[in-house]
Amino acid sequence: xxxxxxxxxxxxxxxxxxxxxxxxxxxxxxxGAMADLNLNPADTTIVSGIGCSSRFxxxxxxxxxxxxxxxxxxVAIGLKSANPKINVITVGGxxxxxxxxxxHFIHASRKNPNITxxxxxxxxxALTKGQNSPTSHEIVTKVSPYMSVEERxxxxxxxxxxNTSFVARGFSGDVVQLKDLITQAISHRGFSFVHVLSPxxxxxxxITYDSVKEKIRPVPExxxxxxxxxxxxxxxxxxxxxxxxxxxxxxxxxxxxxxEVKAKSQANLPVDFSVRDIVKQFS
Amino acid sequence: xNELIVRIAGTAGQGVISSGDIFSLAAARSGYYVxxxxxxxxxxxxxxxxxxxxRISQEKTYTVGHFSDVLVxxxxxxxxxxxxxxxxxxxxxxxxxEVGELSGESFxxxxxxxxxxxxxxxxxxxxxxxxxxxxxxxxxxxxxxxMKEQFKNDIRRRYAKYSEEIIDSNIKxxxxxxxxxxxxxxxxxNLNNISMSKSGExxxxxxxxxxxxxxxxxxxxxxxxxxxxxxxxIMEWLARELPKVGGVMLQCEDxxxxxxxxxxxxxxxxxxxxxxxxxxxxxxSEAIGLATMSEIPLxxxxxxxxxxxxxLPTKSEQSDLNMAIYGxxxxxxxxxxAPMDVQDCFIQTINAFNYAEQYQVPVILxxxxxxxxxxxxxxxxxxxxxxxxxxxxxxxxxxxGLYVRYRNTxxxxxxxxxxxxxxxxxxxxxxxxxELCNPTSDPEIRKMMVEKRFRKLETATHEFISAKxxxxxxxxxxxxxxxxxxxAVLEAVDMAKDSGYKIQALYPRTLYPLPQEWLQDFLADKxxxxxxxxxxxxxxxxTLVYRCNSINKDIKFFEILKYDGSILSAREVYDRIDKIIxxxxxxxxxxxxxxxxxxxx
Numbered sequence: 040x041x042x043x044x045x046x047x048x049x050x051x052x053x054x055x056x057x058x059x060x061x062x063x064x065x066x067x068x069x070x071g072a073m074a075d076l077n078l079n080p081a082d083t084t085i086v087s088g089i090g091c092s093s094r095f096x097x098x099x100x101x102x103x104x105x106x107x108x109x110x111x112x113x114v115a116i117g118l119k120s121a122n123p124k125i126n127v128i129t130v131g132g133x134x135x136x137x138x139x140x141x142x143h144f145i146h147a148s149r150k151n152p153n154i155t156x157x158x159x160x161x162x163x164x165a166l167t168k169g170q171n172s173p174t175s176h177e178i179v180t181k182v183s184p185y186m187s188v189e190e191r192x193x194x195x196x197x198x199x200x201x202n203t204s205f206v207a208r209g210f211s212g213d214v215v216q217l218k219d220l221i222t223q224a225i226s227h228r229g230f231s232f233v234h235v236l237s238p239x240x241x242x243x244x245x246i247t248y249d250s251v252k253e254k255i256r257p258v259p260e261x262x263x264x265x266x267x268x269x270x271x272x273x274x275x276x277x278x279x280x281x282x283x284x285x286x287x288x289x290x291x292x293x294x295x296x297x298x299e300v301k302a303k304s305q306a307n308l309p310v311d312f313s314v315r316d317i318v319k320q321f322s
Numbered sequence: 323x324n325e326l327i328v329r330i331a332g333t334a335g336q337g338v339i340s341s342g343d344i345f346s347l348a349a350a351r352s353g354y355y356v357x358x359x360x361x362x363x364x365x366x367x368x369x370x371x372x373x374x375x376x377r378i379s380q381e382k383t384y385t386v387g388h389f390s391d392v393l394v395x396x397x398x399x400x401x402x403x404x405x406x407x408x409x410x411x412x413x414x415x416x417x418x419x420e421v422g423e424l425s426g427e428s429f430x431x432x433x434x435x436x437x438x439x440x441x442x443x444x445x446x447x448x449x450x451x452x453x454x455x456x457x458x459x460x461x462x463x464x465x466x467x468x469m470k471e472q473f474k475n476d477i478r479r480r481y482a483k484y485s486e487e488i489i490d491s492n493i494k495x496x497x498x499x500x501x502x503x504x505x506x507x508x509x510x511x512n513l514n515n516i517s518m519s520k521s522g523e524x525x526x527x528x529x530x531x532x533x534x535x536x537x538x539x540x541x542x543x544x545x546x547x548x549x550x551x552x553x554x555x556i557m558e559w560l561a562r563e564l565p566k567v568g569g570v571m572l573q574c575e576d577x578x579x580x581x582x583x584x585x586x587x588x589x590x591x592x593x594x595x596x597x598x599x600x601x602x603x604x605x606x607s608e609a610i611g612l613a614t615m616s617e618i619p620l621x622x623x624x625x626x627x628x629x630x631x632x633x634l635p636t637k638s639e640q641s642d643l644n645m646a647i648y649g650x651x652x653x654x655x656x657x658x659x660a661p662m663d664v665q666d667c668f669i670q671t672i673n674a675f676n677y678a679e680q681y682q683v684p685v686i687l688x689x690x691x692x693x694x695x696x697x698x699x700x701x702x703x704x705x706x707x708x709x710x711x712x713x714x715x716x717x718x719x720x721x722x723g724l725y726v727r728y729r730n731t732x733x734x735x736x737x738x739x740x741x742x743x744x745x746x747x748x749x750x751x752x753x754x755x756x757e758l759c760n761p762t763s764d765p766e767i768r769k770m771m772v773e774k775r776f777r778k779l780e781t782a783t784h785e786f787i788s789a790k791x792x793x794x795x796x797x798x799x800x801x802x803x804x805x806x807x808x809x810a811v812l813e814a815v816d817m818a819k820d821s822g823y824k825i826q827a828l829y830p831r832t833l834y835p836l837p838q839e840w841l842q843d844f845l846a847d848k849x850x851x852x853x854x855x856x857x858x859x860x861x862x863x864x865t866l867v868y869r870c871n872s873i874n875k876d877i878k879f880f881e882i883l884k885y886d887g888s889i890l891s892a893r894e895v896y897d898r899i900d901k902i903i904x905x906x907x908x909x910x911x912x913x914x915x916x917x918x919x920x921x922x923x
Contacts, residue, residue, distance in 0.1 A: 052760055081744045086586070089752075096749045097760065102741040103749035106582065106590055113546075113579035117586025117594070118741070120570050121544045125590060125741045146575035244760050297570055302567035314538050317563050318703055321525035321535070322351070 043077055052097045060320050061237030061248075062092050062159050062210030068209075069128070069157070070099070075222050079174040083126040084126035086115040088140060090132035092159035092237070109140030112147045112156065116293070118153050123294045127154040130226065134164045137173040137192050143250045147230055148201035152293040155224045155231045158194060159211075161239035162246045169242035176245040195274045198232045199267055199286055205231035206270065206286040210255055211238060212248045216282060223284060236280060251280065258283035324468070324518050326377035327387040328460060330453075331404045332396030334370045337453030342374025344480055344525065345457050346697050348472040349378040359889065367743045370652045373402055378467075380518040384663055384694070384809025388893035391512065392463070394456045396439070397419060398664040408432055409527040411512050415459060417452065433510055435459075442498050451495035458499020463513055472502065483763055525700040529667040529693040530555035532700060533623055534563070536671025537595050539703065541710055542621070543569035544587035544594040546580045548602060550572065551635045552691040553625035556597040577602035580621065581609040586816050588618050591740035593675055597623035599691075600633065602640055607649045610684045614654035614775070616750040617728065617736070618712055619685075619781030620677035621671070626690040628887050637887030638691035640805055642857040644865060646686045647834045653772070655681070655779040656685075658834035659806035664698035668740040677710035677786065682738060688833070690856070692889045693806040713738050718745045726756045730770055734777030779835050789840035793819070793826035799903065800848040801827045804862050806889075813892030818899055825899065833866070841870040845877060852902060854895055 048070040056062050073083065082222075083101040087093035089108035096103025102125075103134045115129040136144060136158045147156065163178075164170040170182045173192045176310050178186075198206045205227040209217040215237065224231035258281045263269055270286040291299075305312070328345065332338045339360055350356045358376045377387045389409040395401040397420045408414055409410040410431040416424070419440035419763040437459060454477065461473050474493055481489045527535065532557045537545070545564060547557040555767040561571040570587075574580040577598050582593040598606065603624040612621040626642045628634025645660045657677050661667040666690060691896070716725055716739040725749035729736040736757075739746025753761040754768055793815050803811040808829045818825045828844045830837050845851065845867075860881045867879070881899045884890050 080747055082742055084590075084741045094761075097751075100747060102747045104586070104616075105749055105751040106585070106609055106616075106750050106752065108580040110609065112579060113574060113582040114586035114589070116579075117544065117546060117572070117588075118573055118590040119586075120583070121587035121594065122590035122741060132391035142575055143579055146579065246730030297565075301568060302767060303563040304562070307565060312566065314567060317538060317566065318525065318535065321527045321531070321700070322523065322702075 040077075043074050043080070044101070045074045047099060047274060048080060048099050050071050050098055050100045053231045054098045055094055057241050059238075059240035060091070061161060061235070061239070064211040064214045064217060065092070065130075065159050065235055065237060066095065066098055066158060068214050068221050071214075071218040072221040072225060075218070076121045076225055078126050078225075082124065083128065084118060084130045086111050086118065086127060086133040088131045089166070090135045091161075091165075092130060092132040093135055093162070109135055109138070109143070111135065112140060112143040115154050116147060116150060116152045119154050120293060120297060123153075126225065129154055129156045130180045132157055133158060133160040133162060133174040133194070134172045137194055137197070141173070143199050144197065148198065150293045151204050151229045151231070151290060153228055155221070155233065157221065157233045157235060159235050160194060160239040161237050161243055161305040163239050163243040165239050165242045175243075178243070178245055193274060194234045195285060196271060198234070199271050199274060202267070202288070203232045203286070204229035204290055205284070207284045208234045208236070208280065208282050210251055210280070210282055212252060213282070220284065227287065229288075229290060247282070254278060255280045255282050256295070257281070258285060323516050324381070325377060325383070325387070326392070326464060326516050326518075327375065327377045327390040328394070329373055329374040329375040329390040329407060330394045330456060331371065331400035333399070334372045336396050337450065338372050338374050338396070340480065341453035342376060344377045344461065344476045345460070347479075348469050348476040349376070350524060350526035351476065352467075352469045352472045352700050353522060353524075354518055355379045355382050355524070355699045356526060356697065357383050357523060358564045359384050359692070360695060373400070373404060373799055378518070380521060382699070385892050386811050388891040391516070393881065394460065396452065398422075399882065405429070405432075413463070413510065413513065415456070433512070435501060435507055443495055447495045448492035449556060451492055453476070454492045454495035455499035456831035458496040458501075459503045459507070459878060461496070462500040462503025463507060463509065464516060465504065466514065467518060479684075479754065484740065501584050512880045523577075523702060525702060526697055527664060527700055528555065528697045529661065529664045529689055529697055530625065530695065531559055532664050532667035533597065533671045533687070533689060534559040536668040537621070537675065538563060538567065539708065540593065540672045540675035541712070542593045542595050543571075543673060544566070544576050544584065544592045545569070545596065546572040546583035546587070546594070547596050547598065548574055548577050548580050550599045550602050552576075552627055552694050553597045553599045553623065555694070556623065556625070574761075577605040578609060581606040581620075582612070585609060585613050585618050585620055588620055589616075591692045591742070591743070593679065594618070595621040595623065597625065599625050599627045599635075601627045601631070601644065603642060607645070608651070610656065611650035611652055611654065611683040611684070612752045613655055614650065615752045617682040617738070617775070618750060619682055621674045621678050621685050621686045621687065623671075624690060626688060628885070634887045636691065638806070638856060638889055639887070640688070640690060640807065640886060640887070641835065641858070641861065642688060643804070643857075646688050647865060654775050655683050656834065657681070657683055657685040657779070657832065658688060659831070659832055661693060662685055662805060662808035662829060663693060664696065665700045667733040668700060672708065672710070674788070676709065676847060679711045679713045680735070680789070681782055682713060682735060683778065688805055690806050715740070716743060716746050718743070719798075727759050728755060728771065728774070730757055730774050731779045732868040734774045783835055787835050787837045788832065789828050789830045789837040789844070791826060791828050794824055796847040797824040798847070799823065799825045799826055800844060800851040801854060801899070802862065802867060803827065803829050803854040804849060806831055807856055809896045810890045810892045811854050814899060815893035817896040818894060821900070823899070823903060830866075833862070836866050836870065838870050841867065845870065848877055850878050850880065850902070852880040852882060852899060854890065856884055856890065858883060858885045
């Protein structure tokens, strides 16, 4: 059996990200996680939407689907449901995932497909050169020249309230922890969400490596991973970003349910049942 | 006479639709051709009127006909709304417990039966069984067409999931109606003269079921969708049947998720489809462009309804043609097909999958509420002669080098790899890309890739793009239709022939790419060309026909357009053809016409 190294997941395409972008760390962490799990690149697909971070699939040697803005999750769920043997990892940014694609996050959580969703949150629309995103702090940009008028969303709180079955938070400034979180997320059976605080050097000075470092604390060791309320309390603490796994629940995946549906539908059918038999209901 | 047209009308909730369903199934299973039409209000119950019309015949028909031989009306309003659809000399059967003596001009030329339908139903079963009494009455009146036992079988089949008691009471109600008609109603020659011979075993299904079945037969194993009238039956049917053959039906949070999930599934190597109606189809526009750009096979069904916006959810229209052809931003190949009847729903769905697979493009199937929700007979399926196309797969044993997903081939079609294939990894993208999938804005590569994508359909032009003609080649009057209006047009051409008019009809099998050569050939020697559509703006005419008329500039074009939510009958089309030929008036719409031209169901 081939043993894959992190660099085996690297494509010939050089990342298009700016120097210092937090997304490099996420790429390295994911390549490391895939190597740790020894995922065959041919059996793995990275799905994304649109945005700086959504360029991700071009930089890896796996299959990839760089789809349209906000729609990475349904593409990934369609792929996984139709072809369950593929390891599906979905990546994207905060605008892609919590604004235009926000609705899909709710329903992906409900469906609990066995896929991983990594969001690189730089609190800004960077590909379009700096406009307010759903996670932006109060910020003056060209579209908010006087002031921001909206509140921020809290992505981890969103995940917890949707009962996403695996919720973790990491930081681009800590690749070691991030690799571990992504490894755990991919290993989790169900919909796993990793929120990554990922600074943008170019368009957002409200999220820098230094400012995040000041606010992060590891999830307390005595935190009960199956206690959703306790997770919410951590996440709602003002001024602190807890990093690590925050919530984890084992429950049947979408694939399990679809298999159950198939089994139920086929329960009383003869072994050689085919489409020809289905036609009989019309005669 | 070898056909019978029956209309059953009442208030929604009175079992009109279920009695119509049973009637049509029993007739089809007895070996006759059946075409049906049902109209119902958006509200499932309430004061809305609904009607079910069916046409039983010895030969295949394309429409439900215009005037009925028999009208069963459950209440006064049903009489008022529907009596104008009854033939002169036709039979009006009313529930005398609900409807009083009928007099006046509209009732002069018809035969009236007053039957205490409610009382009979109460006596043998319950008031709910009125509809079963009614079909018993009709079955009794046409007892020369032997369907009685089949009726009972279909009542049992319909209520199979209920208790034996309920099934028995429905059968009893049917029998009571049958007995009443046999013993108490005088039979008139108008019905006695109807005779039909059976035409062999057939299938009977709705257009929506035919699309769902066509998908299954074509190899579709993934469906994602969001409930929407009048397309939901496709989703419901596939939810039940797909898992039986190992497929997946996924209900999504909206139509954007539905179409992108289908694209994801198809990218993963599974034939995939989604179905919707106007509002959902609007939401899908962007993703359809993604399928075009990333060259992923996809089938999207739009069961059209009245628009814009929420429009007329339960009524049929053909107003999404422009959007199907031009709707997605940018330019790129896609294919647009429209079924003309239920049988064609099955055929065109298989075509849709075959074309999607062959050319790696999205295919849009423009059905509509009229064809989607009516039941018709469909020929038995000959599985051995069906052509099923599968995408051209990347074959590593033949092409061991670096995999070039979007290789600029002569046909434009590039072999496709599927996740899981060793050596086939590539990135599908909606961005303009190189042959190796890398994003690019290089002018030369951009030009090459645009042309590569369009080339796929240039080769296709010679393979499947066509139109069908009906009627004499030397006709100077032409009539063009698409999709579900075609049935009425073909029957109108026959009616015109009986009146001495020589008319030739043409209907495109592919709406996009346009069968340009066919159209030019058709237009070449026509003097008058009439276009028939269920819309206000004559979309086919403006979108396609004018564009093709480079040869014959002397043609006078006429439009027959209906957009009031009801469906054109052959009689209406014929009447307008007749007027056009007599007066050469350029445009006939229906809703703004005088009341005598309004045909409301």
